[in-house]
Amino acid sequence: xxxxxxxxxxxxxxxxxxxxxxxxxxxxxxxxxxxxxxxxxxxxxxxxxxxxxxxxxxxxxxxxxxxxxxxxxxxxxxxxxxxxxxxxxxxxxxxxxxxxxxxxxxxxxxxxxxxxxxxxxxxxxxxxxxxxxxxxxxxxxxxxxxxxxxxxxxxxxxxxxxxxxxxxxxxxxxxxxxxxxxxxxxxxxxxxxxxxxxxxxxxxxxxxxxxxxxxxxxxxxxxxxxxxxxxxxxxxxxxxxxxxxxxxxxxxxxxxxxxxxxxxxxxxxxxxxxxxxxxxxxxxxxxxxxxxxxxxxxxxxxxxxxxxxxxxxxxxxxxxxxxxxxxxxxxxxxxxxxxxxxxxxxxxxxxxxxxxxxxxxxxxxxxxxxxxxxxxxxxxxxxxxxxxxxxxxxxxxxxxxxxxxxxxxxxxxxxxxxxxxxxxxxxxxxxxxxxxxxxxxxxxxxxxxxxxxxxxxxxxxxxxxxxxxxxxxxxxxxxxxxxxxxxxxxxxxxxxxxxxxxxxxxxxxxxxxxxxxxxxxxxxxxxxxxxxxxxxxxxxxxxxxxxxxxxxxxxxxxxxxxxxxxxxxxxxxxxxxxxxxxxxxxxxxxxxxxxxxxxxxxxxxxxxxxxxxxxxxxxxxxxxxxxxxxxxxxxxxxxx
Numbered sequence: 001x002x003x004x005x006x007x008x009x010x011x012x013x014x015x016x017x018x019x020x021x022x023x024x025x026x027x028x029x030x031x032x033x034x035x036x037x038x039x040x041x042x043x044x045x046x047x048x049x050x051x052x053x054x055x056x057x058x059x060x061x062x063x064x065x066x067x068x069x070x071x072x073x074x075x076x077x078x079x080x081x082x083x084x085x086x087x088x089x090x091x092x093x094x095x096x097x098x099x100x101x102x103x104x105x106x107x108x109x110x111x112x113x114x115x116x117x118x119x120x121x122x123x124x125x126x127x128x129x130x131x132x133x134x135x136x137x138x139x140x141x142x143x144x145x146x147x148x149x150x151x152x153x154x155x156x157x158x159x160x161x162x163x164x165x166x167x168x169x170x171x172x173x174x175x176x177x178x179x180x181x182x183x184x185x186x187x188x189x190x191x192x193x194x195x196x197x198x199x200x201x202x203x204x205x206x207x208x209x210x211x212x213x214x215x216x217x218x219x220x221x222x223x224x225x226x227x228x229x230x231x232x233x234x235x236x237x238x239x240x241x242x243x244x245x246x247x248x249x250x251x252x253x254x255x256x257x258x259x260x261x262x263x264x265x266x267x268x269x270x271x272x273x274x275x276x277x278x279x280x281x282x283x284x285x286x287x288x289x290x291x292x293x294x295x296x297x298x299x300x301x302x303x304x305x306x307x308x309x310x311x312x313x314x315x316x317x318x319x320x321x322x323x324x325x326x327x328x329x330x331x332x333x334x335x336x337x338x339x340x341x342x343x344x345x346x347x348x349x350x351x352x353x354x355x356x357x358x359x360x361x362x363x364x365x366x367x368x369x370x371x372x373x374x375x376x377x378x379x380x381x382x383x384x385x386x387x388x389x390x391x392x393x394x395x396x397x398x399x400x401x402x403x404x405x406x407x408x409x410x411x412x413x414x415x416x417x418x419x420x421x422x423x424x425x426x427x428x429x430x431x432x433x434x435x436x437x438x439x440x441x442x443x444x445x446x447x448x449x450x451x452x453x454x455x456x457x458x459x460x461x462x463x464x465x466x467x468x469x470x471x472x473x474x475x476x477x478x479x480x481x482x483x484x485x486x487x488x489x490x491x492x493x494x495x496x497x498x499x500x501x502x503x504x505x506x507x508x509x510x511x512x513x514x515x516x517x518x519x520x521x522x523x524x525x526x527x528x529x530x531x532x533x534x535x536x537x538x539x540x541x542x543x544x545x546x547x548x549x550x551x552x553x554x555x556x557x558x559x560x561x562x563x564x565x566x567x568x569x570x571x572x573x574x575x576x577x578x579x580x581x582x583x584x585x586x587x588x589x590x591x592x593x594x595x596x597x598x599x600x601x602x603x604x605x606x607x608x609x610x611x612x613x614x615x616x617x618x619x620x621x622x623x624x625x626x627x628x629x630x631x632x633x634x635x636x637x638x639x640x
Contacts, residue, residue, distance in 0.1 A: 498628040
């Protein structure tokens with residue numbers, strides 16, 4: 001059973017695990033809804049924003065954290081137009097409206113910048129007071145033609161005012177029903193992740209985990225980008241079923257039931273954005289007839305403020321019980337549902353673990369693994385078995401938050417994205433990821449590590465202890481810093497990697513990243529990826545090597561240039577060598593990029609198995625300017 005609606009305010013797909021129901025026998029069915037917004041039209045009016053920025057300034061926010069939060073707020077203010085409104089509220093144990101909601105004219109922005117810059121840290125954390133004050137600012141100028149949202153950031157536990165997650169999430173639900181949505185940003189290790197997720201879920205917004213403080217402005221920018229690209233608001237799905245039928249909706253979607261009507265609120269969709277919704281129907285006992293029909297209504301508001309409603313049906317054929325039992329389930333649909341339901345159950349288990357019930361948490365995970373075992377892959381099984389073991393032993397705050405955010409993204413079928421702080425120890429590209437020092441090596445065909453398994457961006461990996469005779473111990477000794485894991489092309493090839501040395505953030509993502517600049521094509525092969533860069537009037541082939549300190553070129557490329565320096569180059573597993581340094585200009589459209597190269601010895605060429613004429617682009621380039629390696633798209637974007 002499938003329904004596809006084209007050229008509407010949303011594209012809708014409705015599927016079920018089976019298109020049949022047994023006659024005279026109770027059954028259970030899984031419905032899958034896929035809702036996708038259309039592409040953005042070439043010309044469309046700007047939908048005005050009505051925002052409140054609610055910022056924690058409690059004592060724990062001192063130093064870098066508050067500096068980056070202020071930077072994020074300033075960035076949002078700068079991005080807004082004169083048609084947009086914003087209010088800024090700051091809170092510790094007291095709540096202060098830094099600026100009441102106003103249109104973001106040039107004069108207002110200038111005044112607000114100064115006020116934001118002057119914010120200092122204070123005392124405790126009155127999260128409820130700050131958040132509700134922000135929502136009041138939005139409510140006072142509420143307009144059906146605007147996008148109304150409160151952005152709440154905190155780094156600590158609410159310890160003044162209301163602290164009960166159920167009451168706060170209920171308030172968020174009530175506010176969303178009044179068209180005021182809430183997105184929550186949790187920074188560091190001390191906030192309550194279950195509270196913030198519940199508020200965001202019930203408030204029709206997004207939840208963000210900010211482990212790396214340098215990424216706070218970047219994550220606010222992503223939220224803002226989604227807001228300005230919203231094409232569908234107040235999206236909801238209604239099902240009409242008998243009161244005797246049990247309806248369960250995983251993933252924390254706001255759900256209401258009144259008699260035979262079940263309403264599920266899905267928030268908003270940006271251009272080409274997609275949401276998946278799963279509904280479990282139990283106690284389906286149909287007395288007779290040839291088919292059973294569930295009326296479905298999908299509604300929402302488009303970018304012009306026009307409300308749309310589509311009426312559809314899920315239709316099941318009634319067949320003898322033996323025939324229904326023999327009908328196989330849709331294996332792909334059940335695998336997708338299992339991923340969502342397991343992630344949802346994992347969040348419940350993490351709450352138990354946080355409360356101290358380690359065995360109960362592990363039991364929840366193991367029981368649900370058994371239930372979904374027929375429909376999951378070995379990688380999914382390995383991921384949740386590992387999580388179950390971690391919960392049985394107890395988790396620290398950061399481990400729990402990392403796992404929780406992974407489960408949040410999985411349950412909402414969001415393509416995972418995570419930010420870390422890059423390091424160029426020894427001149428090569430690395431990052432601390434989930435407590436491990438990870439060397440990013442675009443010339444390593446296989447990842448390996450000190451531990452035999454790793455969960456990263458929602459996927460579970462089995463790692464060998466070495467590759468091509470190299471171990472983490474050997475690399476640590478050669479590079480001069482501890483390496484716990486080498487991230488090679490077997491994993492990287494499916495990811496988007498963005499390195500921003502200005503913001504000091506490295507981003508790994510399974511979804512395309514916003515990247516503007518000069519685009520170069522990547523040519524993948526068994527040895528990594530190569531690009532051709534216009535240098536000295538020629539398009540020269542260069543292998544991207546993030547684990548090599550210095551870019552290296554064939555001596556014949558450099559012989560006509562005067563040296564600009566001298567350097568000793570050390571590469572893992574090779575004899576150190578001395579080289580003069582030379583500068584070549586890359587002409588990228590109207591812009592010129594100056595690159596520095598050392599000479600490429602023959603033994604290095606052999607070690608990296610370079611093709612005729614190839615050189616190496618080293619990590620030095622990634623320290624110069626923001627770049628994005630979009631491996632799935634075969635593209636390298638230099639943000640010049």
